[in-house]
Amino acid sequence: MVKASKVLPRLQLLAESFTGFPVRIITSESLGKQEIAQTDNFFRIQVPEIITTNDSSEDTEIKAYKGLTVLQASAVSYRDTSREVLSLIINEQKSELGRKKAEVLRLSLEERLLSSTCLNTIELSRRMQCIADDYPVLSDDMREGFSGLFIPELADKAIIERPAGRSKGTTNEIDLAIFRIYWENMGISKEAVDGLIDSVPLDFRLGSHREEITGKLRELSLFSRPFDSSYDDSLERTVIFKEFVDRIFTEHSMASPFTEHPGSAEYVKRLEARSSKQAKHLLSAEKDGMAEGVREAYESNRMREFASMSYVEANASSEALSSSFKEVPLSKAINVSPPASLEKEGGKVLFLPELRGGVLVPRAVRISVYDLIRGQPLSDEQLARRIDLERKIAELTEIEERHDRRVHFESCDVYDFQEEMKLRDSAQSERKKIEKRLKTSIKAHNETSTRDIDIDNPLVKRIVREMEKIKPSARAVVRSCFEGELDVKRYYDWWLETLAGGSPMPNFYYQWQKRKRNVASVLLLDTSHSTNRLVTDEETVLDMIKKASYYFSVAADTLEDKTAIIAYNGNGESNSRIFVLKDFDESNERLLRRLPLLKSELNNRDGSAIRYATNYITHYPAKTRILFHIGDMRPSDKQYEIPGGTQGSCPYEGGEALSDVSHAFSTARTHGIIPYGICISSAKKPNKERPTKTGRMNLAVLANLKEKEQGVVVNDELLRRNFRKNYRVISDVTELPRVLREAYLNVSFS
Numbered sequence: 096m097v098k099a100s101k102v103l104p105r106l107q108l109l110a111e112s113f114t115g116f117p118v119r120i121i122t123s124e125s126l127g128k129q130e131i132a133q134t135d136n137f138f139r140i141q142v143p144e145i146i147t148t149n150d151s152s153e154d155t156e157i158k159a160y161k162g163l164t165v166l167q168a169s170a171v172s173y174r175d176t177s178r179e180v181l182s183l184i185i186n187e188q189k190s191e192l193g194r195k196k197a198e199v200l201r202l203s204l205e206e207r208l209l210s211s212t213c214l215n216t217i218e219l220s221r222r223m224q225c226i227a228d229d230y231p232v233l234s235d236d237m238r239e240g241f242s243g244l245f246i247p248e249l250a251d252k253a254i255i256e257r258p259a260g261r262s263k264g265t266t267n268e269i270d271l272a273i274f275r276i277y278w279e280n281m282g283i284s285k286e287a288v289d290g291l292i293d294s295v296p297l298d299f300r301l302g303s304h305r306e307e308i309t310g311k312l313r314e315l316s317l318f319s320r321p322f323d324s325s326y327d328d329s330l331e332r333t334v335i336f337k338e339f340v341d342r343i344f345t346e347h348s349m350a351s352p353f354t355e356h357p358g359s360a361e362y363v364k365r366l367e368a369r370s371s372k373q374a375k376h377l378l379s380a381e382k383d384g385m386a387e388g389v390r391e392a393y394e395s396n397r398m399r400e401f402a403s404m405s406y407v408e409a410n411a412s413s414e415a416l417s418s419s420f421k422e423v424p425l426s427k428a429i430n431v432s433p434p435a436s437l438e439k440e441g442g443k444v445l446f447l448p449e450l451r452g453g454v455l456v457p458r459a460v461r462i463s464v465y466d467l468i469r470g471q472p473l474s475d476e477q478l479a480r481r482i483d484l485e486r487k488i489a490e491l492t493e494i495e496e497r498h499d500r501r502v503h504f505e506s507c508d509v510y511d512f513q514e515e516m517k518l519r520d521s522a523q524s525e526r527k528k529i530e531k532r533l534k535t536s537i538k539a540h541n542e543t544s545t546r547d548i549d550i551d552n553p554l555v556k557r558i559v560r561e562m563e564k565i566k567p568s569a570r571a572v573v574r575s576c577f578e579g580e581l582d583v584k585r586y587y588d589w590w591l592e593t594l595a596g597g598s599p600m601p602n603f604y605y606q607w608q609k610r611k612r613n614v615a616s617v618l619l620l621d622t623s624h625s626t627n628r629l630v631t632d633e634e635t636v637l638d639m640i641k642k643a644s645y646y647f648s649v650a651a652d653t654l655e656d657k658t659a660i661i662a663y664n665g666n667g668e669s670n671s672r673i674f675v676l677k678d679f680d681e682s683n684e685r686l687l688r689r690l691p692l693l694k695s696e697l698n699n700r701d702g703s704a705i706r707y708a709t710n711y712i713t714h715y716p717a718k719t720r721i722l723f724h725i726g727d728m729r730p731s732d733k734q735y736e737i738p739g740g741t742q743g744s745c746p747y748e749g750g751e752a753l754s755d756v757s758h759a760f761s762t763a764r765t766h767g768i769i770p771y772g773i774c775i776s777s778a779k780k781p782n783k784e785r786p787t788k789t790g791r792m793n794l795a796v797l798a799n800l801k802e803k804e805q806g807v808v809v810n811d812e813l814l815r816r817n818f819r820k821n822y823r824v825i826s827d828v829t830e831l832p833r834v835l836r837e838a839y840l841n842v843s844f845s
Contacts, residue, residue, distance in 0.1 A: 097156040113168035143421035148243030158240030173225040212412035218329040220280040220316040238282025253411035266298040273412035352406040450755040460703040467692040491526035562653035579606035615717035620662040621726025623699035637695040643832040663704035701730035702755035771821040
């Protein structure tokens, strides 16, 4: 028996690799606590709290968790645009096919009906085929995990009435065919399923069509080109199967089994409406002397409906789906769509490698990229409040969409229309109120997170003047050319040498050529909690870093160089944060808007940030590319505990972290990037007074002792290897703006 808390970190990384979106994986327990909801910033995936397979193998149970996660995540990768399909169908109801799709989609809202299990089976089959073509090894693991959830006894659920004194009983052959194809697609061998199905008695009406029905559904669940298919194709194939089954039932004088549940409120209302219409029709027929014929027609229709009533419920196939997804609702597990805001932005998550134990592990670190103008990471309390509001919004949105679907479907009765409209409008009104509260909360968070920076405007003007003086001229004369404008002096020298019997080269021309710097640089800033140290009475290390970044950007812009500024911090391998403060083509005004929103917090996982900055500048077209790194040069991101008591991060400190950083800088150099490091030293002058018994503990001494115990002593020589000669150490942080400008000029003009 494996609990979800044990595998949640791995499942999250797996899901995000499929979706490209930040993912929240939730369990039934967290839902009960009302902690997590679908939000505008996360793609939600739900898994059961506990999974137990038939063989009780932990490996099989983990593979089952992987299967459930990937099936939901694959909705994004393999074009499951169920939300778009719904709006498209509503607009297409004028066509016959559109009306049929709408009817199947309406009936699929109830999980125990044939329409629902048939559509879900075909759609899951489509996704499994896409995964098998894309990731064969993962597909095999998923099939093995789902095979461990197979319960053969569920096939008996399709038996409505066992044979008593006769060779055939009453069996829902449609339900049995869906059950059969579902498990074939999920990894159970065809021979095993066939042996199980053969033990189920044939239906006395439809038993002769068993193989025909199964063959048709198997044909529809196989996609020749799965990557070019979508949720709409699964819906269309469900309509085809419904029409096929309806023809068989018509041959046996039975009504379609693809209808509402006989005990549902919808069915009762339609029955009442139909009875009212029949009564009016009978009164009209009695006046015309045709009551007997009309009564016989209605009686015949009632008998046809009664005969098919036993075949409406999909007991076996719905139980099969439930046994795989456990307590996860099928409507949430299959018909999933990412939030519209994530679809529009294209995702904010990516994965980068990391060196661990001398081995480069791919996709080891999860990077979340933020634009501080749009939104900032929340604290735990703010996150809890926001999640609660977003959960309420999600619930109201679901209620609103459910009533809206019923309003738009043509099969909605007139007397239900006003009630559905009233319920939909009520949910919509309540949702808008909560959304307003949420926006107010986000705005308040952004305002309280702002810390203004004091920009020295006279210094900015002086920097601009200095850069203008050393800026290369736009045009320069290039002499000794073979074409261009005539250089009289060189022509005279050439003529004299020719008269003397020589044969000089005719390079007596000069040209005006444009001289424009072609430099691009990325400034990478460590904004971990270590930068919260005070350097003056009011300013911290981070405040000085912000100022230096702005002055650096002003100087580069004056030289017409391209710069990007990136900050980073984080907490663990799955929560490494990147803040893009300025892109290459953005102005300094955008930088000034973002800098006050930057905070010093959490830890610093330097290797992943350096790799991100390397990727950021690698593809930018420039002759000279420079990567500046400002920080204390001590990468540290210790293990932390996630809810559930499991450890969610690999330790990142000491020799292992320094090796990863060195590898990241080596990778940057192979791409033609020049690394430059500026180390902000936190060393203080030694206290010459004799220590007393009541003296305070020296944390710096303890840190040095810990480094010696680990066999790694971080000193200038060790750090200088990453940058070679491009390395500076500063102890007075107030000198950082000047040192950074000098470093930039030295490297970019060399």
